[in-house]
Amino acid sequence: MMYTLAIYLYLIGAHLVAIFNKKARLLIGGHHHTFPILERQLQPGRQYAWFHAASLGEFEQGRMLMERLREEHPEIGILLTFFSPSGYEVRKNYEGADIVCYLPFDVPFNARKFVQMVHPCMAFFIKYEFWKNYLTELHREGIPTYSVASIFRPDQIFFRSYAKGYAQVLQCFTHFFVQNEVSRQLLSQVGLTNVTIVGDTRLDRVLQIRRQAQPVPLAESFVQALPQDASVLVAGSTWPADEEILIPYFNQHPEQYLILAPHVVGESHLKEIESKLERPSVRLSQATPESVAQAHCLLIDGYGLLSSIYRYGKQAYVGGGFGVGIHNVPEAAVYGVPVTVGPNNKKFREVQELIQRGAVFEIRSSEDYEELQQRFAEEPEFVERAGHIAAAYIAEEAGAVEKIVACLSGSAGQAKA
Numbered sequence: 001m002m003y004t005l006a007i008y009l010y011l012i013g014a015h016l017v018a019i020f021n022k023k024a025r026l027l028i029g030g031h032h033h034t035f036p037i038l039e040r041q042l043q044p045g046r047q048y049a050w051f052h053a054a055s056l057g058e059f060e061q062g063r064m065l066m067e068r069l070r071e072e073h074p075e076i077g078i079l080l081t082f083f084s085p086s087g088y089e090v091r092k093n094y095e096g097a098d099i100v101c102y103l104p105f106d107v108p109f110n111a112r113k114f115v116q117m118v119h120p121c122m123a124f125f126i127k128y129e130f131w132k133n134y135l136t137e138l139h140r141e142g143i144p145t146y147s148v149a150s151i152f153r154p155d156q157i158f159f160r161s162y163a164k165g166y167a168q169v170l171q172c173f174t175h176f177f178v179q180n181e182v183s184r185q186l187l188s189q190v191g192l193t194n195v196t197i198v199g200d201t202r203l204d205r206v207l208q209i210r211r212q213a214q215p216v217p218l219a220e221s222f223v224q225a226l227p228q229d230a231s232v233l234v235a236g237s238t239w240p241a242d243e244e245i246l247i248p249y250f251n252q253h254p255e256q257y258l259i260l261a262p263h264v265v266g267e268s269h270l271k272e273i274e275s276k277l278e279r280p281s282v283r284l285s286q287a288t289p290e291s292v293a294q295a296h297c298l299l300i301d302g303y304g305l306l307s308s309i310y311r312y313g314k315q316a317y318v319g320g321g322f323g324v325g326i327h328n329v330p331e332a333a334v335y336g337v338p339v340t341v342g343p344n345n346k347k348f349r350e351v352q353e354l355i356q357r358g359a360v361f362e363i364r365s366s367e368d369y370e371e372l373q374q375r376f377a378e379e380p381e382f383v384e385r386a387g388h389i390a391a392a393y394i395a396e397e398a399g400a401v402e403k404i405v406a407c408l409s410g411s412a413g414q415a416k417a
Contacts, residue, residue, distance in 0.1 A: 003132050003166060004107060011105045026085035030102035037101045038117050048077040050120035052103055055087035058126040061149045061201045064208060064401045066096055079118060106131040115141060124148050135172035144174045149201045151349060152183040159186055177404050180349050198403040200350060206334040207398050213308040218287045223312045225293035231256045234313030236306045237263040241322035243273060245366045251278040259309060261300035263319055270301055311335045315376060321345050329360060336391035338383055359390035
C-alpha cells in the first residue's frame with residue numbers, strides 16, 4: 001500500500017512539474033500515449049518479449065540481448081519500454097524493436113492493463129528496475145521474468161530490516177543475471193538462489209561499438225592538424241562542475257587540445273562553455289576542414305557520436321562524477337586510454353576495479369586534476385600502461401550476453417510452443 005501511495009504522489013508531482021518543465025511534459029504525454037500505441041501496433045497472435053530500460057544507459061546494457069533474441073527467434077516480437085524521456089526520445093525509432101513506448105506509472109490499474117494487453121512470453125528488466133506492481137502482475141500470470149545486469153549493494157532497501165515487505169518484490173523474478181559475487185551473496189541472504197553471475201552486458205556492447213564505429217571525418221581532421229606530440233583529451237558527458245575543472249586547465253596549458261562533448265547539448269549551455277574558452281574553438285555542426293585545423297577545442301554539439309569520438313583521444317574524461325554519478329566509463333576505456341572521473345563513482349563495479357588496477361583515476365578537485373595531468377605529461381609510459389590495462393580489462397570481463405543466452409537456451413523455444 002505505501003509503495004503504491006508513493007507512486008500516486010509521484011504521479012501528482014510530475015503533473016504539477018510538467019506545467020513548467022519540458023522533460024516532465026514529455027514524460028506525462030508519453031505515458032498517456034502508451035496504451036493507444038499498443039492497441040495500434042500489437043499484432044494479434046504474435047508473442048512478444050518485453051524489455052524495460054529506465055533510460056539510455058540501461059537500454060545499451062540490454063541492447064545486445066535484444067538483438068540476439070531477434071536474430072535467433074525472429075518469430076518473437078520485441079517490445080521496448082522506457083520510463084525516462086532521455087531514453088525514449090533518443091531511441092523511439094530503434095529498429096531493433098517492433099514496438100517502442102513509455103512504461104506507464106507503476107500503479108495497479110496500469111500494470112494489470114499493460115500485462116494483459118501484451119501478455120509477453122518473457123520479460124527483461126535491466127539493472128535497477130524493480131517496479132512492484134508490474135512484477136507482481138507478471139508473476140501472477142506466470143510469465144518468466146529476468147533481472148539483467150543487476151547489481152546489489154548492502155545499503156539498498158531490499159536488505160533493510162524495516163523493508164521486508166518491499167523486498168518480496170524480488171521473489172517475482174524467475175532468474176537474476178547479476179554483475180558480481182557481492183550481489184549473489186546479498187540475494188542469498190534473503191533466500192534467493194536463482195542467481196547467475198554474468199558480469200556487465202555493457203562491456204559486450206562497448207566492444208561491439210568499437211568494432212562497428214564509423215569515422216567522424218571532422219574529428220579526424222581536428223586531430224590530424226595538431227602537432228604530433230599534442231595531448232588530446234576527449235571529455236564526454238560533462239556537466240558544469242566537470243567543465244569548471246577542465247576548461248581552466250585547458251586555457252592555461254597550450255600543449256593540451258580538447259574535444260568536449262557536454263551531457264546537455266542546449267544553446268545556452270554551449271554558449272556558456274564558449275564564453276569560458278580562451279583558445280580557438282569550433283562546434284562540430286559548424287565546422288569545416290579549414291576551421292577545425294585552426295581550432296584548439298572541438299565542441300560536440302550533437303548526440304550519438306561520443307562512443308566513436310573517444311578513439312581520437314590520448315586520454316579521456318567521463319563526466320557526472322561531481323553530481324549525478326559518472327556516465328559510461330567502459331565506452332572510453334575500450335579504446336585503450338586512461339580515464340579520469342569525479343568522486344561519485346562508487347556504485348560502478350567496473351570503475352572501482354579499473355581504479356584499483358590503475359587504468360581509471362579519481363579526482364576531487366582542480367588541484368588533483370592538475371597533478372594528474374602533470375604526471376601524464378612527464379611519464380608517457382605511465383599513460384601507455386594505464387591504457388593497456390583499460391583495454392585488457394574490457395576484453396577480459398566481456399561475455400555476459402553469451403552467458404545469459406546460454407542460461408536462457410530453450411526458454412524462447414518453450415515460449416513459442
